[in-house]
Amino acid sequence: MPHGPEPTVLLIETDASLRRLIALGLQYRGMHVVEANSPAILPTVEAREPDLLILDIDENTGSNWSHLDAVQSHPDLSTLPVVVLAWECPVPVGAAREEQSQLQTYTTCLSKPFDARALYTTIESLLAAASSARAAAQSQEIALLNQGKVSSSIWPLLTAAGLLLTFIGLMGLLAISAVGLCVVLVSLLWWTLGTNVEKEAVAT
Numbered sequence: 001m002p003h004g005p006e007p008t009v010l011l012i013e014t015d016a017s018l019r020r021l022i023a024l025g026l027q028y029r030g031m032h033v034v035e036a037n038s039p040a041i042l043p044t045v046e047a048r049e050p051d052l053l054i055l056d057i058d059e060n061t062g063s064n065w066s067h068l069d070a071v072q073s074h075p076d077l078s079t080l081p082v083v084v085l086a087w088e089c090p091v092p093v094g095a096a097r098e099e100q101s102q103l104q105t106y107t108t109c110l111s112k113p114f115d116a117r118a119l120y121t122t123i124e125s126l127l128a129a130a131s132s133a134r135a136a137a138q139s140q141e142i143a144l145l146n147q148g149k150v151s152s153s154i155w156p157l158l159t160a161a162g163l164l165l166t167f168i169g170l171m172g173l174l175a176i177s178a179v180g181l182c183v184v185l186v187s188l189l190w191w192t193l194g195t196n197v198e199k200e201a202v203a204t
Contacts, residue, residue, distance in 0.1 A: 007127050008032040010050035010077075012039055012067075013085070014059075022054065025116055026123070039067045052127055053077060054119075056085040058112070063088060068107075081126035083119065084109040 009031050013019035016037070023033040034050060057067045063086045071077050089109035108122050 006030055006032050007051040008034060008049060009052050009054060009123070010034045010036065010080075011054045012036045013054070013056045014038065015056070018056075021116075022119070025120065029120060031123075039070055050077070050080060051130070052083070052123060053080050054083045054085065054123075058085070058087055081130045082107040083122055083126065085112060085114070086110075087112050 009026055011019060011023055011026070011033055013022065013035075014037050019035055019037065023035055026033050039055070053071060055067060055071060057063050057065060068082070068084060071080075071082060084107060086109055089111045108126060110119060110122065
């Protein structure tokens with residue numbers, strides 16, 4: 001969901017200082033940042049049209065992965081690339097934890113404390129991947145539309161060809177019938193004339 005020429009990042013971070021630092025860094029890199037302090041604003045983000053979401057799931061009692069569930073079930077945010085900020089991220093390989101299954105293709109978790117450069121690199125990579133995926137989907141859609149147009153343009157040609165063949169067939173039948181009729185008429189005339197000549201010869 002593009003927001004003009006610059007990507008829009010929805011930043012949900014409860015810590016005001018950290019939220020402001022992240023926002024300033026993203027703005028310095030030419031991104032439009034929409035700041036929020038709670039996932040409770042999710043039902044009202046439709047008009048914001050973000051391209052990426054940064055989500056801090058940590059609370060006083062620990063990581064609350066239900067925040068990520070809320071994002072992934074939101075109709076306007078479910079396809080967004082997400083950067084999750086947490087004190088403890090799921091183990092990438094051989095994890096038996098339930099949280100591991102919650103991380104989708106375009107979801108990346110950064111463990112705190114994280115390097116700001118790692119955050120910016122991750123964001124740029126996710127935006128590039130999402131942009132490529134959108135471009136590929138649009139190209140496929142255009143190809144399908146063009147294929148549909150080509151297929152629909154074939155039917156009038158086939159119809160015209162069928163009518164032409166039918167016309168040629170009818171004309172051929174008419175021509176054969178005409179030739180046969182001419183043969184019959186010539187035969188009758190020849191037979192009639194021949195009979196009259198024989199009668200005149202006998203009479204003389």
